Amino acid sequence: MSYKDTLINGVEGIFKPDGLTPMQKLALRFVVMGILFYGLTTIEGMIMRVFQVQPIAGMDAGHYFAILTAHPLVGIFGSSYLIVFGAFLFLVPFLMEKPLYSIKLGNWSFLLITIGTITFWGSTFISHYSPLYTLYWPLPADFTQFGAIGGAVFILGIALVMVGTLCFVFNIFKTIAYIPEGQTREASGRAMLASATGFSWAESVFRKKSKRREHLVPSLPVAAIARGTVDTFLNAGILTFTGVLILVYMVAEIFGMSLKDTAVDALLYKNWYWWGLDLIADGLVLIFVAGTWYLLATLITGKKLYMMRVARLALWVELVVSWTVWSHHLMSDQAQPGWLKVISGEMVTAFELITQGLAFFIVLITLWSARPLKMTSPLKFLLGGLLGFALAVPAGIIQADLGINRILHNTQWIIGPHVHVAILVGLVMTLYSAIYYLFPLLTNGAKFYSEKLVTFHFWAHIIGGVGMGAFMGMAGMKGMLRRTIYYEGEYNLYMILAAICGTLMLLAFVAFLYNIIMSVGVKGVIGIFTPAKLDTKDLLPAAKE
């Protein structure tokens, strides 16, 4: 095939969008859009990296902080949520051997999250609304710095994402609970949900061993998805509530009535907001990632997961821990009660070392039990994902310490070795592993255009990700703050090195995107977004006779 033919039709013209089931199209739409938003996040990150080295002419502080506001939100909601939701809307029915409860609702989730992300990104781009993702009260309602209309559009965008998220939550829980036509089951939908989320296990743990119930949902990845979805639901609730509160102030301002911002206690607000926000970073991300590791380890090795009961228990512990760790974000708040800082901030947070450590070892031992393994793309990215969390979780435990937090809080250390390494190396490499594994399944056997590009993608991403985190961390140790601008090149050495690593990651992404486009062709990419020709609720097309 000529280069032009491959670019238009993909490798050997294997990928045929018309042959995809509605479920395959749904999952691919989520993943493709998530990848594009990841690209946007990477470009935004690079603009900020360059700005940290040398402020860009024509770009003022307001614009910089608007990018800083959009960057993590596009990364989490536009990219990670879409990729994860798309994969799970396919995997839960796949693992439970029944159709998704509602493909239509799945498409609504996709549309709402995509439109919502474009909306809040657009509002920061145009109006420079920039309260950051932290939204510390009363900054989001500070109309001496921000316009109320731009802010209201921003909140509307986040609200759309949250509604799309709630559609996903409903679809996942309903898929676990419902009985498809033609099938029978003794257990009620409620019992299925209680089993998947682990609540029935928690209730029966005090019973005699002989009277304990069997797991109605034996699939561990489904249990992980269900438990992570509990946090997704709670998080959406808190963010929606907070958004409505901010919106009330904005609407009042638009109509010429300034409400007193002291009506809301800033510390109480910070507590409830971090309780909800932390359900992402210290809840659903860790639970979803552990579940994905378990699934990938069993798929790659073809073996049962080592210590499956312990893994299931660790997922439950992680869920409970995620509800009680928020105070590690308030360790430098002097009005926060000391006992909350010690118990929630330090002690409960330390359990994440245990739960993630267990997941880490269980996956490594499962892989080891199947040696020799071929170093496939999913396997190497899985190992990269494991490394990312092995580096980032201890970094988080260190900063969730009263002694260390006092001298590190809000420095580049927090955002480098902890946040960026956790997300870019830990989470993103795990997602890449899943994408590389699921690609042939979702595309009915399409082939990758270039294995060399996959190898480049791996090394450039992991070296860039770990390197960037390390240089940001070194700058943090020297006192460089996050969320600020240095105009006199105080930390230029570290920022230049971090920018080089960032460039490496950008190149890795370009290689990945190019490889995907060449694999399925431009026609294929467009075809993913056209209505499905096959009218079936099945996940995969029926095998040809």
Added chain:
Amino acid sequence: MIDSAVVLNGQTMAYTIYAVVILLLMLAFGYMITKEGKAGVLKTSLFSTLVVVLTVLGVSLHLATNMTIPWVSMDLNRHNITPTVVFDISVENHEFTLPEEQMVIAVGDTVVFDVFSHDLTYGFGIFRQDGSMVTQMQVVPGHRNDLMWQFLNAGIYTIRSTEYSGPKGHQMIMKDALEVVE
């Protein structure tokens, strides 16, 4: 009391060593699983030991730092300690207002910075001349924000906000606002 730079250096060394070790271990693991060899499953007893090690590590880390880093107990008990000096500082419209143009204290004084915000959430950080941070706290409006500290080294220190308070506040810096004398 020890200088916060010493604690930071210790922490840097410990984490760097850990990071290098885990990187090498993962590289070795990635290499080894592609090779022929005994694919034994870890004994349950060894796995249980791993769980115990993780638990002990997680809990003991904070107990150890709480007992050895002096500003932790001082901070948790600060309302029962009588300070040598108290500086009342207010923040409004992205500006610090200090009680005097340059605050002067002596090495070893137990000093309290009592910062009150009249509008937004800010940060209050004290920095050395080389830009490294000595200590910091968040400044939440409507609440008392008091930071107790002892300085071990004489010198001139800069104050800057360590929390984002909107584009107007990103350069909230008061150079040479604090002098610590022998």
